[in-house]
Amino acid sequence: MSAVAIETLAPRRSLLRVGLRRFARRPVALSALVVLLALFLVGALAHVIVGSSGDEIDLLHVKNGPSLDHLFGTDNVGRDVLKRTVYGIRTSELVALSAAGIATVVGLVAGLLAGYFGGWLDAVIMRIADLVTAYPAVVFTLAAFVYFRPVWPHTLIIVFSSFMWATVARVVRADVVRLRETEYVEAARALGASNARILARHLLPNVGGTILVAATSLVGLVVLVDATVEFFGFGIPQAVAPSLGNLVADTVKFKFGLASNSDIAAVQFGWWTWFFPGLVLVVILVCVNLVGDALDEALNPSSR
Amino acid sequence: MLAAGLLAVVSFVTFIGVATQFSATCSSRFTPSTPFPPLASNVHQAMILYWEWLKGIPSGRSFGNVCGAAVTQDLWQALGHTGALLGMTLVMVLVLALLFGVLAAARAGSWLDLAFRGFSYTAWAIPPFLLALVLQSGLIWLRTHDGFTFFPESGWPGSCSFGTFVCTPGSHAGIGYVGEVVRFLFVPALALSVAFVGLHSRYLRSSLLVALAAPYTTTARAKGLPERRVVLRHALRNSLGTFTSVLLLDFGAVVGAALAVDFVFRMNGIGLLFLGEIGALGSQSGDGPKFLDPYAVQGLLTVIAVLVAAASLLAELAVLWLDPRARPA
Numbered sequence: 001m002s003a004v005a006i007e008t009l010a011p012r013r014s015l016l017r018v019g020l021r022r023f024a025r026r027p028v029a030l031s032a033l034v035v036l037l038a039l040f041l042v043g044a045l046a047h048v049i050v051g052s053s054g055d056e057i058d059l060l061h062v063k064n065g066p067s068l069d070h071l072f073g074t075d076n077v078g079r080d081v082l083k084r085t086v087y088g089i090r091t092s093e094l095v096a097l098s099a100a101g102i103a104t105v106v107g108l109v110a111g112l113l114a115g116y117f118g119g120w121l122d123a124v125i126m127r128i129a130d131l132v133t134a135y136p137a138v139v140f141t142l143a144a145f146v147y148f149r150p151v152w153p154h155t156l157i158i159v160f161s162s163f164m165w166a167t168v169a170r171v172v173r174a175d176v177v178r179l180r181e182t183e184y185v186e187a188a189r190a191l192g193a194s195n196a197r198i199l200a201r202h203l204l205p206n207v208g209g210t211i212l213v214a215a216t217s218l219v220g221l222v223v224l225v226d227a228t229v230e231f232f233g234f235g236i237p238q239a240v241a242p243s244l245g246n247l248v249a250d251t252v253k254f255k256f257g258l259a260s261n262s263d264i265a266a267v268q269f270g271w272w273t274w275f276f277p278g279l280v281l282v283v284i285l286v287c288v289n290l291v292g293d294a295l296d297e298a299l300n301p302s303s304r
Numbered sequence: 305m306l307a308a309g310l311l312a313v314v315s316f317v318t319f320i321g322v323a324t325q326f327s328a329t330c331s332s333r334f335t336p337s338t339p340f341p342p343l344a345s346n347v348h349q350a351m352i353l354y355w356e357w358l359k360g361i362p363s364g365r366s367f368g369n370v371c372g373a374a375v376t377q378d379l380w381q382a383l384g385h386t387g388a389l390l391g392m393t394l395v396m397v398l399v400l401a402l403l404f405g406v407l408a409a410a411r412a413g414s415w416l417d418l419a420f421r422g423f424s425y426t427a428w429a430i431p432p433f434l435l436a437l438v439l440q441s442g443l444i445w446l447r448t449h450d451g452f453t454f455f456p457e458s459g460w461p462g463s464c465s466f467g468t469f470v471c472t473p474g475s476h477a478g479i480g481y482v483g484e485v486v487r488f489l490f491v492p493a494l495a496l497s498v499a500f501v502g503l504h505s506r507y508l509r510s511s512l513l514v515a516l517a518a519p520y521t522t523t524a525r526a527k528g529l530p531e532r533r534v535v536l537r538h539a540l541r542n543s544l545g546t547f548t549s550v551l552l553l554d555f556g557a558v559v560g561a562a563l564a565v566d567f568v569f570r571m572n573g574i575g576l577l578f579l580g581e582i583g584a585l586g587s588q589s590g591d592g593p594k595f596l597d598p599y600a601v602q603g604l605l606t607v608i609a610v611l612v613a614a615a616s617l618l619a620e621l622a623v624l625w626l627d628p629r630a631r632p633a
Contacts, residue, residue: 127310134314134609138560142578143318143605146325224431228564231433232579248434271441278434285429 016208019299029294036287039280040097043089054083054242066272073272075250084242085277091236091243092284095153095226099160100218106161107168108211112199114169115176126173129166137163137225145234153236160222168214175207209299216295220288227281244284247277307613315606316354322598322605323350343598357602378577379603385460386573389496389562392489396497397504397551404501405508405547410535412513420505427502433564436495440568443491454487458570461488492569496561500554508547515539545627552622555615559608578604 024030042049062078064070072081114125135143140163148155179185180203188198223244229235230245238246250273323344344350408420446452461484515521516539524538525531566575623630 130310131314131317133556134310134612135605136556136560136608136612138563139578139605139608142563143321147321225560227431228433228560231431231564232567248437274437278437281431281434282426282429285431286425289425289429 014205014208016205016212016299019209019295023294023298026294026298029290032287032290032294036284036291039089039284039287040093042086043093046086046090050080050083050086054087055079056083072276075273081247081273081276084247085244085280088242088244088247088277089280089284091153091241092223092226092245092281095156095160095243096219096222098157099164099222100215102157102161103164103218104168104211104215107165107214108172108207110165111169111172112176112203112207115173116180116195116199116203118177122173125169129169132163133166137221138228141225141229142232142234145229150240151234151236152240156226156235160225164218164221168211168218171210171214172207175210176203179203179206209295213292213296213299216288216292220285220292223281223284223288244277244281248274248281250274307617311606311609311613314609315602318605318609319354319357319602320347320350322602323353325598357599379574379600379607382572382574382577383607385571386559386562386566386575388485389489389493389566389571389573390558392486392493393496393500393558393562394551396493397500400497400501401504401508401547401551404505405512406535406540408505408509409512409516409539410531412509412516417509420509424502424506427498428506429502430499431564432496432499432561433568435498436492436565436568439491439495455491456488457491458568459488460571461485488571492565492571495568496558496565499561500551500558503554504547504551507550508543511543511546512539515542518542542627545623545630548622548626549619552615552619556612559611574604574608 046054056079058070058074058078058080060078061067061070061074064074066073070080070082072085074080075084110125110129114122132140141159144159144162145151145155148159185198185202188202193201226235226243227245227248230243231249233246233249235246236243238250324347344353404420404424408417411417440457443452443455443457447457461481512535516535518539521534521539524534529538562573563575563578565571566573567579570576
């Protein structure tokens with residue numbers, strides 16, 4: 001029986017497609033995905049939606065609370081918080097999607113190679129993975145900034161992807177080590193398939209679900225860690241681009257050096273200047289987590 | 305063994321990076337000065353200095369500054385503060401996550417479960433630094449409106465001398481001081497715990513649901529055991545190993561978040577110390593003077609790496625202790 005005949009016997013229904021269909025039947029997860037995509041679209045089209053720059057100053061309305069003119073209020077120099085939040089989404093989105101994308105690709109390749117070939121290659125790759133994850137993400141990022149100043153969005157992308165690939169590599173490797181011993185891989189090998197073909201045609205499609213879940217959770221992780229370091233004032237400077245993290249940080253009295261008991265990092269300006277960027281941040285993270293969890297349940301039914 | 309080797313490599317790589325970047329000035333970290341040449345001018349020199357640094361570990365000299373001055377005191381003090389915060393947070397996460405996870409799993413599908421699920425997704429998505437800010441402004445609001453000052457809005461109990469991390473208990477001594485620490489730490493620890501309670505109660509719930517559907521649970525029910533005993537002694541006992549190890553493996557994330565909480569609540573912990581060390585570089589400008597002390601940075605980073613490695617070691621031990629199946633025969 002030829003390959004063509006087999007294909008006509010049963011409809012092509014890959015595990016990934018079945019899983020995605022299962023995902024689409026979950027209303028909560030689907031709406032979270034829609035909200036997330038809408039927010040990312042708003043960020044990507046920031047220049048169309050709120051004008052070419054979020055930096056215009058309205059000197060008649062400085063430090064004003066939310067009003068019809070300025071839905072999210074204005075900050076201490078009269079910039080519209082809504083506009084800056086939209087531009088903040090753009091920056092955070094750019095960093096999160098690029099860093100998670102690069103980390104996923106690198107982690108996928110590293111995990112496939114380590115899991116499939118094993119031996120010294122496996123040992124070397126996984127020890128490097130241990131090495132870059134020895135420090136907590138926030139600490140690693142802060143320490144890396146010592147070498148990369150001033151910080152640009154692409155700096156953040158490089159720093160984040162330089163250690164976040166390790167988590168992807170671990171899960172992919174675990175999958176590949178298991179799949180390597182399955183009958184269909186053995187059959188492919190018996191038929192004379194090359195290593196490259198087995199990796200690309202038989203293993204790669206089967207780690208698709210794992211990859212999708214890992215990439216989603218990476219997006220959430222990057223957004224969170226990015227916001228945290230920006231909050232410390234170490235990320236992208238406000239002068240370069242507003243981001244969700246540095247907008248929140250902006251409102252905090254910035255004081256280095258040591259604290260006395262009377263010293264407070266509390267909010268200096270109106271609550272609206274940090275509340276709205278913070279709220280958007282939380283909404284993005286809730287949606288990413290909901291989508292990631294639903295994907296995990298839909299694609300790996302056994303892990304439920 | 306592997307962990308020790310990894311730590312050695314980590315500290316070596318870190319040292320090379322730190323020594324070729326930071327200069328030794330022996331001046332106070334907080335006094336601006338003109339740029340000094342880095343401690344090591346090349347990698348080879350840094351390697352030699354690393355050996356010197358290693359030899360200084362037993363005497364504690366490696367955790368001071370290059371000139372032997374006592375930054376050590378700051379470091380231990382800051383570690384003590386952060387350690388207290390982390391300890392209190394771990395207790396809170398453990399208690400609340402267990403409570404929420406067990407209740408949600410035992411009443412799966414009920415409104416209580418639904419409420420917990422809503423809580424956990426929201427809680428997990430609120431970055432600790434944001435929650436810390438919200439709670440702190442809440443405390444400030446309470447103070448200005450109601451005169452409520454039981455929970456301080458920042459700081460550490462006792463008197464902390466300005467410019468160092470050294471705090472003395474002040475008028476409270478002994479048990480009273482412990483109470484004071486708990487009073488000061490309660491809100492910061494809450495800010496730090498909430499996200500992790502959300503995450504880990506959900507992990508626990510899903511692993512409990514698997515356990516509650518397992519044949520041995522049916523057996524336990526068939527024997528006529530009360531439901532409470534079935535859940536707590538049969539199902540939970542089996543999920544506890546995974547729960548504890550996942551919680552401990554997440555320790556790095558807790559440490560990272562603790563830096564932010566420390567920063568907001570000004571608790572003189574490693575967050576402020578670390579940011580002070582790095583922040584001395586100037587956060588916004590390009591090539592500011594680098595008068596950071598290489599030994600202080602190296603010591604601090606090493607301590608953090610050791611803490612994280614110790615947590616993952618502890619995770620393995622916890623699994624062995626809680627789950628007999630994992631023990632080697």
